Amino acid sequence: MNLMKTAMLLATLTAIFMGVGYLVGGANGAFIAFLVAAAMNLFSYWNADKIVLRMHNAHEVDARSAPEYYRIVERLAANAGLPMPRVYVIEDAQPNAFATGRNPQNAAVAATTGLLQRLTAEEVAAVMAHELAHVQNRDTLIMTVTATIAGAISMLANFAFFFGGNRDNNSPFGFIAVILAAITAPFAAMLVQMAISRTREYAADRRGAEICGQPMWLASALAKIANAAHLIPMDSAERNPSTAPLFIINPLSGERMDNLFSTHPATENRIAALQQLAGTTGGGGFASEAAPAAPAGRPSGPWGGAGRRAPRGGPWG
Known part of the structure; x- marks a missing residue:
């Protein structure tokens, strides 16, 4: 099923890419866009992470x-198998x-x-468990490849806007097509990303x-992250907005509404679902799944014991 979803996603994004090429350069532009998209799909599969x-x-x-950060991830990965x-x-x-990576054997998590x-x-453990859930559900390939190709679509649309409006291009629609491509192509790619990201966040x-x-623990983490994310800009995400759906909370400014145009479900809705869970x-807990033994001198538990606060300087010690 995930393979089918990945194939459908790549086909959709490739079609958008080819559509931009056609609007800008006619049939030749569409063919060139197809070749570029095919190469990008192959390259993204191996290198998007x-x-x-x-x-x-x-x-x-x-x-x-x-x-300590490494140890948290290590224990949670063992706990999840x-x-x-x-x-x-x-x-x-x-x-x-x-989280990113084409499969669990080639995954990476970043905080x-x-x-x-x-x-x-x-x-921190709850957040990294959420990211490992994306790995286990094999969401990372779809989300990472989508981010890469959606970013390329936006770049192509911008290129078309600045360089595709000359009289010598082969577009059957002229400069109007260039403006249309520059506006609609990134928007269409964004909608594809949103549809993928929103449904997968609840499952993760x-x-x-x-x-x-x-x-x-995850409900508390989501509340803290959401409150801070709206106040503290992330420059790398602002420069690469196509990667926003990868994050546990939207890193871009101004995203609060749980509607068609948000990259993530509303944090309040996610917290409510966790509270219900x-x-x-x-009492708010699951039975531990083959939790690894705690190191000597620490309370039991998959990452060193519930209730323990991170030491000064952060949980990586």
């Missing part, structure tokens, strides 16, 4: 450079996180320094709550 991580200047960390993903940090004050500094260890919230064992699990 690296592209997105580079867009946000993420740097990889390990058990030495970020011991997933291979250990690569772990990244983004130097940004806005609290946020995302901002703002998230690691502002949230408790339990809340639920599965993430199961992985970490406490729905209310906590009520149905009796």
